[in-house]
Amino acid sequence: MNKTRNFIFAATMLILVLSMGTAGYMILEQWNFLDSLYMTVITISTVGFSEVKPVSDQGRILTMTILVSGLGVLGYLVGSLTRTLVEGQLLEVMGRKRLERQIKALKDHYIICGYGRVGRIVCEEIKRTRPTSLVVIDKESYVTTKVEEDGHLYILGDATEEECLLKAGIRSAKGLATALDSEADNVYITITARGLNPKLYILARAGRIGSEKKLVHAGADVVVSPHQIGGFRMAQALLRPTVTEFFDFTLADPDIAFTIEEIPVSPTSKLNDVTLVDSGIRRQFDLIVVAIKKASGEMLYNPASHTQIEIGDTLIALGQKSNLIELSKVLGNRRL
Secondary structure, three states, X not given: OHHHHHHHHHHHHHHHHHHHHHHHXXXXXXXXXXXXXXXXXXXXXXXXXXXXOOOOHHHHHHHHHHHHHHHHHHHHHHHHHHHHHHHHHHHHHHHHHHHHHHHHOOOOOEEEEOOOHHHHHHHHHHHXXXXXXXXXXXXXXXXXXXXXXXXXXXXXXXXXXXXXXXXXXXXXXXXXXEOOOOHHHHHHHHHHHHHHOOOOEXXXXXXXXXXXXXXXXXXXXXXXXXXXXXXXXXXXXXXXXXXXXXXXXXXXXXXXXXXXXXXXXXOOOOXXXXXXXXXXXXXXXXXXXXXXXXXXXXXXXXXXXOOEEOOOOEEEEEEEHHHHHHHHHHOOOOOX
């Protein structure tokens, strides 16, 4: 704000000097407006042109006054403009360097390719449900301005380029979601990302029905079609309104403490090789284990009480958020 005020002040003073000089020549020398303005301009700019007409002693005094005051004001104006431009560029470079350092320090973060309607919702949901670091990649500068306003780290570039994914820290990332409108771009990003990080969890957006197989073959772990999900969700709301309301209550409402969560079983878990009935999960944490995904990928729905909890399993539990956090600690996780 101070820089703007300084620039406006300098410009105002320059206009004032031009006006007073022009008026002075018109009054003292009886010149017309154009001759007076021309004489004032060449005096301030010190271009060395000869005088328009011979001037009187009073005109010489006026010329010297215009020269001294005009040079000072013009120098101040040019200095203010130069300083504003240089500092703006420096701040931009420094900001970009700081952003790159922040991204480089990330680990187990998520990369979101594309900040359109789908990508923005993905970022908002991650931030709301499980606050963690994420990096947005988008090639449109006006979009990255919105990303910055929303408080996300970002890379301005094309996510289909390997260098761009490397800048986003793909080798140390936990997951990637490609949510671009272009089917071909999503396939290419998936192939590139899988090659750079074989352990990366990749979620890909399918724009057309039937393109899911291409994305799976490209290396995506999960393929999502927003149109198909939207239609399915609407049908379920019509056919099973109470069930739909329940899942909305447990998953979509940020203000409730009751939710459903997946909790991996780590090697440091205190419940390794312990059966569900002996684990005390229901009794101690007041939680319901609705399913267990085994390390092999097998999904056990409504697991029996004698089912053993093993390293590599993922427990899907329902209950109070605070109790889910405590169970996560028991299962050897730093955070939920």
